[in-house]
Amino acid sequence: MKEQLQALEKEALQKVEEAISLKELQDVRVAYLGKKGPITEVLRGMGKLSKEERPVIGELANKVRGQIADAIDSKKADIEAEELEKQLAEETIDVTLPGRPVPTGGPHLLTSIVEEIEDLFIGMGFEVREGPEVETDYYNFEALNLPKGHPARDMQDSFYITEDILLRTHTSPVQARTMNMIQGERPVKMICPGKVYRRDTDDATHSHQFTQIEGLYVDKNVRMSDLKGVLDRFAKQMFGEERQIRLRPSFFPFTEPSVEMDISCKMCNGEGCSVCKKTGWIEILGAGLVHARVLEMAGYDPKVYSGFAFGMGPERIAMLKYGVDDIRHFYTNDIRFLKQYHQA
């Protein structure tokens, strides 16, 4: 009997070894360890054995069972691992093939610039206000110290609809409207972005429609040095910490004194190059202290209140920052141009 069991063990282990699939392994398990299997058969014949032999054979039979079961389990793990490996190998893809595209869009460069400037001034406590693009002569000119017949009206030949209604030539009327609404009751600190229109023939540097952002701060004790400080912060955040600014006297009817702000040229670091016309400086915006008559017309007492205003063109800023060489690019909407500026 002992020999019988040992032979069975050998035979079963051999079969386990030979099995190549889980199914075959299961067959081996059923064949040798099942209720009708040979080991069970052997144990059934134990009644014929002597009292001394019974436990010895019993122990041996269990040991053989255990050996076979262990071998099956171990083989099963091997086969499973193999099969998984095979499956994974079959599932392998070519990761260098192109991915499924997602439709992508993005903002217009002008909107990006305008929002960047808005956020920058919001950070300094400015509100963002907007107003109509079709304006009255009063708000566009008269309230800004530009009475009819004023020579400076020539500077910005306008698109009139009637004698009193026109397409605004700047966003300053929004400031006039806002001040008029508040009537000198509290300070104003605002910027107004928007579209403006002038009688210019469209070419590389002119556009009959363009964008403007103007700013206004009216309060008690607003000083030229405050304007300088605010503009310096703007220039450094917009164009880089290394940029210097300078103010030069200029003329605008709604400010007095009026200044123009230049920043040191980024191309040559102020040494002088073709971009800055060898001056080392690039003109960025116009500004000044709000004209006393403008304050008065809007209901602010110029003896109590003072203020500063500034205005800039996002197209010009975009052209300087990104080297755009023709203002018409902003309005042609060539998808290849637009997409260049969709990256953050």
Add this chain to the structure above:
Amino acid sequence: MFVSLNWLKKYVDIDQLSPEDLAERITKSGIEVEGLEHFASPANNVVVGYVESCDKHPNADKLNLCQVNVGDETLQIICGAPNIATGQKVAVAKPGSVLPGNFKIKKAKLRGVESNGMICSLQELGVEEKFVPKEFASGIFVFPEDAEIGVDVTEPLNLDDIIMELGLTPNRSDALSMLGVAYEVAAILDVPIRLPHTDYHTDEEKAADQVSLTVEAKEQNPYYGAFLVKDVKIGPSPLWIRNYLMAAGIRPINNVVDITNYVLLEYGQPLHAFDFDKLGSNEVVVRMANEGEKLVTLDDQERTLSSEHLVITNGKEAIALAGVMGGADSEVTEQTTTVLIEAAYFDGQTIRKASKEFDLRSEASNRFEKGVDPNRVRKAGERACQLLQDYAGATVLDGVVEYDQLDYSEKTVTIWTSTINDRLGTNISNDQMADILRKLNFNYEQDGETFTVYAPTRRQDIVIFEDMLEEVARIFGYDNVPFTLPSGGAQAGGLTKQQELKRHINQFLEGAGLSETVTYSLTSKERVTELVSPEVAEKMVSSVSLAMPMSEEHSTLRLSILPEMLSSVAYNLARKQANVAYYELGSIFISKEEKVTKQPDEQLRIAGALTGEWLTHPWQQEKKVVDFFVVKGILEALFESLNIDVTFSQAKVDGMHPGRTAQLFINDRAIGFAGQVHPQLQKDYDLKETFVFDINFDYILEIHENEPKFAKIPRYPSVTRDIALVVDQSVQAGALEATIAHAGGELIKDIQVFDVYQGEHLAEGKKSIAFSLFYQDPERTLTDDEVEASYQAILEAVGKEHNAELRG
């Protein structure tokens, strides 16, 4: 304004600075120097020579063989200029000299005869052709007789001059004169100024005995001065005057004209010279023109005048359009001997009107328009008389015949050091203030920190305190103003609700794959009526057009963003960019009047246009071309992101595909449309199949609530039932869905179409639409009976309302 630095040196010392540094200082102090150019280039080995003899070249008809004395030697030079003659003094480039353009002069043989140099024209010395006096334009330049033989021509011809171009803002018309620029430079550099002298001898004969003056248009002409000079010999003006005129960009003509131009540039005061013998009378009358009165001006054009034009007359007829242009009849010519010099102050607005109307903008009109200095009017006349006496042999008659109601008063402006410092944020002392006023050459009285400033009449721009604030700031220097930040109470800046919503919508649409455009608000009269949303068309009465458009293309304000956007799409298509997906958020302009008298309503709209492939992934055989449902999907998601219910219903919109267009509604209010552009219009624009949308942003803003409301996350599972219904083809999914939602009761939380089918196994004219119904109660688990009851109710309702049957 072109400023010759050599000329400027007559009035102020500027040699301490390089031209570049001077330009920088002037720019920083308020007048922008826009350019710094060499007038010509300094000559190199070019001297004044005397033509001792001039004979025909033995072998060439058109050439001359000249012997030219250049001081230390006599050179034989062959010259082809038609105006060469014996006895002339000319500019000789000696062998070894280099002319502009790196043109090297060498000894040479011309047709067998030796030539040792070149006799030069002004152009060959680097002077621009348009400034060269006419008599020398096509030949060599001839010096006046007194030119010194052998000297370098650089100085006599002013070749080393540097021209500074000033960009003047409207307030700085004081710098439209050399003296004005000199005052500015004197203030900046803190140097003294030298004024020109105007002394001359006068004849015993009195001007007043020869001519009488009447000014009728007193308001338009507060000052008129007539000077008379006789025995004038017309000829070239002295070289230095010609040089300065050329440097300033004016071509020399003859001594009388050149002198009036010279004084114009020097004093900023335009003068006019009449040939007194051709005046037609002995009187000057200044009046407004008669309606329809005719005048032939210097340019030989006949001008028809109106009562708004100021004219100088001889008592009978107009002889000049005041301040703008003289008449041809009284023009100074070679034969002129007696000249009437007019020095007058004309009203700026009157002159502007005339110069604009006749398109006769000139150096003179420009200065009158901006206002000349009252104190320089008579002075300029005197300066002209002095120069005519010195350089045109003139005898000046005694006195000036004048009418004078001019206001010579200086404006008084009071300033306080403390107020100036408050406005500038500076710390200027009283002494510094006084110093600044002294540099400016302004008279003032000081009492502690109070300065009473008398603004000189040359500075008409200084009227109020702020004007003086500007003067102080610019002379003190903006670089010396500190950087501060506003001290006022901290105020929270921010965006309005409208701007926040705009940004949200922009970001959403960009995330959904659309690119933002910025198109023109002005479109053509033809395009403006296209693709106008029905609810806009209903409201508007007329479109808003410009009174004087620059082109038909941009003549009318848009009623829809789409026409200009579609033009942009076509632009891309024409450049092989077939896949375009655009959106724009911008204003349209709606007028409710027949004839526009008020500002139109401005309404913000969100528009978009999509064409071509929406998504392609070729190697996985995936390709989605833009269709109605791509657009609708984007819009549905947009409105979901805004938590707004929107419905789409079949609609007919002008310019749109009749079967593929929906109108959009929020709370039963029409807010726009979406769909395919009509194939006919697509063809007009050169487009392929293009889908568009156009929605009222303002209404969305009106109803949008910023804060999303919190809804509990359901704790109990939902139950899903599917229902497939067979209906007539005309029945729309939206209608079925509405019935299902109504009949199904409030346990239905969502209804989704998952299949639409027509064809085999279905009767002709029928289609099947299958819905998934999602039931849920947030408070408990649903029972089968409840769901079944709802399901039966739905079946009954769709049967009754839509003749729908359960698909077998």
